[in-house]
Amino acid sequence: MPRDKQCVEKTEAEWREELTPEEFKVLRQAGTERPYTGEYWDTHTSGVYQCRACGAELFTSNEKFDSHCGWPSFWAPLAEGTVRYLHDRTLGMERVEVRCANCDSHLGHVFEGEGYGTPTDQRYCINSVSLRLIETAAGQ
Template sequence: MKNIINSLAIIMALCFLGSFESKAQANSSQTQNPYYSRTDTSKLNVSNAEWKKILKPSVYEVARLKGTERAFTGKYWDSDVKGTYYCAVCGNELFRSDAKFSSTCGWPSFFETVRKNSVLYKVDNSHGMHRTEVLCARCDSHLGHIFDDGPAPNHKRFCMNSNVLDFQPFNQAKNSIKTKSNIK
């Protein structure tokens, strides 16, 4: 019995150390993206080749190649935690949870942005559809699309991809840097 307890203690210690090491590696990888800032709102002009070196492939696919994550698979589609959503590519502040609503579409949905100039809009006639694409105003990354079937008063639904969003709960310090999972 004593051997089993000792073995469990060793396994738990190794798991803890592995978790600590993973978090340390993730935090140090944040420095690989020199363009990420939650305070700088200046326009970025970065090539896709440079973004490809910096971003995790799943983020690059959506943000730079205008891909879409599968419905009901993103980490934020059904989250009701209170906080702020940022662009996972550059850190631009985009949405607050008080503008998030359950649309049952399978992606996080918001009825308004944090500020009028946090996103850009572009006509998207791809895939045989006529839609309006939503881009990050700071880095021009694809975030999702906007539709006119949201709640009152504006009836807008910003249908966003979770993997191009970073989230910081309101209960964390405002200036703390969240561990990024968007960087290689």
């Protein structure tokens, strides 16, 4: 569902109280977890991936695919307007940052044109620590 502005507004102190140090570093300071260490990089469980900070539904297992990059990869978000995009010029390269549209938390980056056989040819490379998987029965 599209949003005109972020819905969750908290101070950095409030976020620090609610999140673990690792969650705060990634979600609020745009950090990155080490590859192949996150909880969901190789998970094949059916479900919906929520923002760990606010609980907004962002991705589903139906769009998750094995990109072998060390982070969970999705070829599209759950719906238009669930994530927002920012130009990221850190680390000396041009990238597109992906943020939760509900609370403005950093999720990861999106890349395109890499040649994956997915419907969008996009790879949403998302930190596991930014997500919480809510399992569903297979096929739902």
